[in-house]
Amino acid sequence: MDLDSHRTLFVExxxxxxxxxxxxxxxxxxxxxxxxxxxKPLTLEQFDARTQALDGQVDLFQSIEQPQRLYGYRLHAxxxxxx
Numbered sequence: 001m002d003l004d005s006h007r008t009l010f011v012e013x014x015x016x017x018x019x020x021x022x023x024x025x026x027x028x029x030x031x032x033x034x035x036x037x038x039x040k041p042l043t044l045e046q047f048d049a050r051t052q053a054l055d056g057q058v059d060l061f062q063s064i065e066q067p068q069r070l071y072g073y074r075l076h077a078x079x080x081x082x083x
Contacts, residue, residue, distance in 0.1 A: 003080065007047035011070070012063050013083030020082075023050055030058045032070065032082055046079060 009020040011032045018034035019041030025031075030051065032080075036040075042050075060070040060082065070082045 002015075002030070003044055003075075004078070005043065005048070007044045007078055007080050008041040008076075009044065009047055010041060011077050012081055013062060015079055017079075017083075019048075023047070024064065025054070025058070026064070029061050029067070030054070031064050031067075032059050041079075046061075047071050065066045 008019050009032065011034055012018075013021050013034065019039060020032045021035035021039040021041060022033040023030060023042075024033055061067045062070055062082070073080050073082045075081075
């Protein structure tokens with residue numbers, strides 16, 4: 001099943017769902033970072049465009065300060081929620 005490219009990305013941190021507004025690559029880790037202030041979440045299309053040039057496999061993480069690996073996602077309404 002293909003996902004709608006207009007779905008928005010969120011990450012669950014401490015049981016709190018927050019919009020993903022920034023991506024940061026460190027070594028072989030891609031961090032999905034929530035917005036510091038209210039912001040529009042990235043869409044799946046934007047995520048794909050920003051990660052298209054990455055070579056090989058990268059692992060998804062949340063929180064640079066206390067990295068937690070992300071293993072999956074769930075769909076809710078028009079949202080993709082990683083956590």
